[in-house]
Amino acid sequence: MEDIYECSILGNITQVDALKLVNSNPFDLFNLANQLREEIVGNEVTFVVNINIDITDRCMIKCGFCSFRDSIGYQMTTEEILQDIEEAINFGATEICLFGGVTPEMTVEYYCNLISTIKTNYNIDLHGLSPWKFSMQQKHQK
Numbered sequence: 001m002e003d004i005y006e007c008s009i010l011g012n013i014t015q016v017d018a019l020k021l022v023n024s025n026p027f028d029l030f031n032l033a034n035q036l037r038e039e040i041v042g043n044e045v046t047f048v049v050n051i052n053i054d055i056t057d058r059c060m061i062k063c064g065f066c067s068f069r070d071s072i073g074y075q076m077t078t079e080e081i082l083q084d085i086e087e088a089i090n091f092g093a094t095e096i097c098l099f100g101g102v103t104p105e106m107t108v109e110y111y112c113n114l115i116s117t118i119k120t121n122y123n124i125d126l127h128g129l130s131p132w133k134f135s136m137q138q139k140h141q142k
């Protein structure tokens, strides 16, 4: 493990090293990960106060990762989303995770308008909306 530790610090870890780690005793792996964490970032712990906003529980993708699969649930309006953001900021949040399903109306233009409205109204970081979701949305539109 010591040689893998040295290689990791130098950024030279190989596929063989990675396989060795996968097959190692998990406690040795945890120990190695902890050593690396301490060496690279030290012992200071930081965190972000954020809130998840699920824009809708409808989803046409139905990938199986979550239970948002029906078409009878809710879909938040932009005003409702802004209201939730306002509340989150009042609780001290500095980041919003925008999640939820994907519906035919949630086009790239919809997301651009939504993000633009949020950014115009609030100085808050946004996290969410993966490229995969956009690409799946496009596929389902065809």
Ligand code: SF4
Pocket: 059, 060, 061, 062, 063, 064, 065, 066, 067, 068, 069, 100, 101, 102, 133
């Ligand atoms: S795309 Fe997202 S919301 Fe839809 S089913 Fe998958 S995880 Fe759930």
